[in-house]
Amino acid sequence: MKNFLIPLTALTLCVSAASAWAASGTVLRNDKLYSQPSATSTVTGSAAKGASVNILAKQGGWLRVSSGKTTGWIRLLSVRAGAGGIGGAGLGDVVGAATTKSDPSRVVAVAGLRGLNDEELKQAKFNGDELARLDNWAATTAQARSFAGQSGLAAVNVPGLPEPRPQQASSPWENN
Secondary structure: OHHHHHHHHHHHHHHHHHHHHOEEEEEOOOEEEEOOOOOOOOEEEEEOOOOEEEEEEEEOOEEEEEEOOEEEEEEHHHEEEOOOOOOOOOHHHHHHHHHOOOOOOOOOOOOOOOOOOHHHHHOOOOOHHHHHHHHOOOOOHHHHHHHHHHOOOOOOOOOOOOOOOOOOOOOHHHHO
16 A cells, blocks of 8 residues: 555655646637647647636747646747746746836846747748748738728828938048
8 A cells, every 4th residue: 555655645746846837827819729839730729818827838939838628839929927927037927028018117138038049049040931931921012002091091102311421521630
């Protein structure tokens, strides 16, 4: 019987420690949960605006969260960490910095707020496929004019800026 209690106790401690490390958060907008930290991965569920989640991990601009029986990856800016996160300068504080208004009198430097750290930036490579996907979001001139017309916007001709000229010496002594 004692041999059975030791593994059970260890398992209980591990589970309680893991839940202690998770930060609580609130979903800011209806969003999907993905199987991987990528919008092209399989959708595993959804999170409704205002839902409470446990933040389990952070990778790039994504958070791994659990809500009830559903676990998945959600965009970093779709979640606000609740009650100050998991303690000074932790995951919850970074998420909170990304999703809450800041005090303008307080200077705060946050590195990697958009989810990129130094190592990820060093390993960055050109991806033509992603650039092509981005081009699909471009609006044509006709689409832009249609949208502007529906919104009550009017075209205005703005004169171009004059060509820059070299600075003239204000004193004959400056050229000496």
